[in-house]
Amino acid sequence: MMGAFQPANPEFETRVRESFARQPFMAFIGAEIAVVEPGFCEIHLPYRPELTQQHGFVHGGALATLADNAAGYAAFSLMPADASVLTVEYKLNIIRPGLGDKMTARARVIKPGRTITVVESNVFGTKDGKEVMCVTSIQTIMALHGRDDR
Amino acid sequence: MMGAFQPANPEFETRVRESFARQPFMAFIGAEIAVVEPGFCEIHLPYRPELTQQHGFVHGGALATLADNAAGYAAFSLMPADASVLTVEYKLNIIRPGLGDKMTARARVIKPGRTITVVESNVFGTKDGKEVMCVTSIQTIMALHGRDDR
Amino acid sequence: MMGAFQPANPEFETRVRESFARQPFMAFIGAEIAVVEPGFCEIHLPYRPELTQQHGFVHGGALATLADNAAGYAAFSLMPADASVLTVEYKLNIIRPGLGDKMTARARVIKPGRTITVVESNVFGTKDGKEVMCVTSIQTIMALHGRDDR
Amino acid sequence: MMGAFQPANPEFETRVRESFARQPFMAFIGAEIAVVEPGFCEIHLPYRPELTQQHGFVHGGALATLADNAAGYAAFSLMPADASVLTVEYKLNIIRPGLGDKMTARARVIKPGRTITVVESNVFGTKDGKEVMCVTSIQTIMALHGRDDR
Numbered sequence: 164m165m166g167a168f169q170p171a172n173p174e175f176e177t178r179v180r181e182s183f184a185r186q187p188f189m190a191f192i193g194a195e196i197a198v199v200e201p202g203f204c205e206i207h208l209p210y211r212p213e214l215t216q217q218h219g220f221v222h223g224g225a226l227a228t229l230a231d232n233a234a235g236y237a238a239f240s241l242m243p244a245d246a247s248v249l250t251v252e253y254k255l256n257i258i259r260p261g262l263g264d265k266m267t268a269r270a271r272v273i274k275p276g277r278t279i280t281v282v283e284s285n286v287f288g289t290k291d292g293k294e295v296m297c298v299t300s301i302q303t304i305m306a307l308h309g310r311d312d313r
Numbered sequence: 314m315m316g317a318f319q320p321a322n323p324e325f326e327t328r329v330r331e332s333f334a335r336q337p338f339m340a341f342i343g344a345e346i347a348v349v350e351p352g353f354c355e356i357h358l359p360y361r362p363e364l365t366q367q368h369g370f371v372h373g374g375a376l377a378t379l380a381d382n383a384a385g386y387a388a389f390s391l392m393p394a395d396a397s398v399l400t401v402e403y404k405l406n407i408i409r410p411g412l413g414d415k416m417t418a419r420a421r422v423i424k425p426g427r428t429i430t431v432v433e434s435n436v437f438g439t440k441d442g443k444e445v446m447c448v449t450s451i452q453t454i455m456a457l458h459g460r461d462d463r
Numbered sequence: 464m465m466g467a468f469q470p471a472n473p474e475f476e477t478r479v480r481e482s483f484a485r486q487p488f489m490a491f492i493g494a495e496i497a498v499v500e501p502g503f504c505e506i507h508l509p510y511r512p513e514l515t516q517q518h519g520f521v522h523g524g525a526l527a528t529l530a531d532n533a534a535g536y537a538a539f540s541l542m543p544a545d546a547s548v549l550t551v552e553y554k555l556n557i558i559r560p561g562l563g564d565k566m567t568a569r570a571r572v573i574k575p576g577r578t579i580t581v582v583e584s585n586v587f588g589t590k591d592g593k594e595v596m597c598v599t600s601i602q603t604i605m606a607l608h609g610r611d612d613r
Numbered sequence: 614m615m616g617a618f619q620p621a622n623p624e625f626e627t628r629v630r631e632s633f634a635r636q637p638f639m640a641f642i643g644a645e646i647a648v649v650e651p652g653f654c655e656i657h658l659p660y661r662p663e664l665t666q667q668h669g670f671v672h673g674g675a676l677a678t679l680a681d682n683a684a685g686y687a688a689f690s691l692m693p694a695d696a697s698v699l700t701v702e703y704k705l706n707i708i709r710p711g712l713g714d715k716m717t718a719r720a721r722v723i724k725p726g727r728t729i730t731v732v733e734s735n736v737f738g739t740k741d742g743k744e745v746m747c748v749t750s751i752q753t754i755m756a757l758h759g760r761d762d763r
Contacts, residue, residue, distance in 0.1 A: 187366075191363040231377065232374065250407050252406040252601075254404035255402060283749075423556075487664070515636070515638060524682065528677065
């Protein structure tokens, strides 16, 4: 389903990591950007009690935040230097609550495009020492050309 | 599109508010449950710099968190006392960034059901002193019968 | 939620109706375009046995077809004369099967945009002589500028 | 992402094929069920001019119909003999128009469940002699226990 993608901007990784670092909400919840490749992004979020819902698992809103950010940056990694990135929409299924002591979001571009990029973004937790999928999503991301992300 | 709904549990408001209060993530981001009616829920989130994305607006993940919680509690308000609530999935469009100094999520049940309840949940910000829609979503919420929410 | 929209093309109704008439699939299933207003479109589909699923109701795929087309044309009605229309994505909930002897899709623009337009599109059937919602959807529609729809 | 699934009903393939055969809309558009395995279903739709939209490609509504049916039957293949199947909702992205002379939908269960099953369902066309993805979707399918599909 995925091919190898050519980034339009050789500085793509730096640009993605700098944009991530400019999001106060990421620092607030404790999310870290782990891997950036052309068309791919992985974000980690360690468990913290203040991130949980009423049953003690990481809140679906925190999982959605990770899935959204990973998808946006997977798409952004393929965009030219003069483009800004925008999430148009996404749909996610919560297939398990946010289990375990670390959440990992992995997003992969399914179909890049000049304006619209479609991304699959999943979030995994841990159960019985094994990684399990908690959220699966499809996201539509848009490039705004001529608008620097800064 | 909406009718008047009869709550199965006369204590529905107390139960929704208590469940909300048991979510540490809500206190962490500063969200407050404002209105609970049969099939309806409104949640407020004041602007705070730590909730923002790279352009200074409230992060889409925080908006999704509000939309998700409001939808879940709109559905939960109609469920019997022995049921627990679960978000199966949702889809949201971000039609504007999280503008202004207060975000308001309003969720309304479109179609209640014994197992599956469909909810429309929108999040509003403020622009030029007027409320504007930032997120629109459709959410699928499930009742787990025989499992108390506590 | 909706305002009054100004069409960019005064010939919008003719253009929508002509585009609809060029879709062989619409004639094949028997769909008719009923109402075209700025930012709004209504499509009718009379019940026919060949459109049904295994329980005798109009097939969800036929309902999705109506919802999709109505949304696309609601958005197209606001686009300038040199633009073509494209469905980027949609999400729909089937809240009832396709009941009764006529299906009616009604789509209304929630947020117009130069590139992306967000539309709510619902499909109604009939139960006990009253209109009931069968499908609710949110759709993301794109304008392709400089590409005539023909 | 996928494991091997154990069907609850050893007659699953016969049951899926018989249910498909009872859908008049499938015969009407010319769709054929090609492969049924536990948690997997593949449906084919040969190109026919009456299935097209205004630009000569297979209509998005026909693609949605395939994606929906394949997903429903992928889930149904894992359900016990006394259960009926219902599409709760889906979200699809149209990443290319319905290109080529045969459409192929392939659906795979991501997460089975007693009540709710989550399925990924994609539709492929042909471009330059190679299969290309035209639609990607995530679908939520429900088992209705104690209600035979007939």
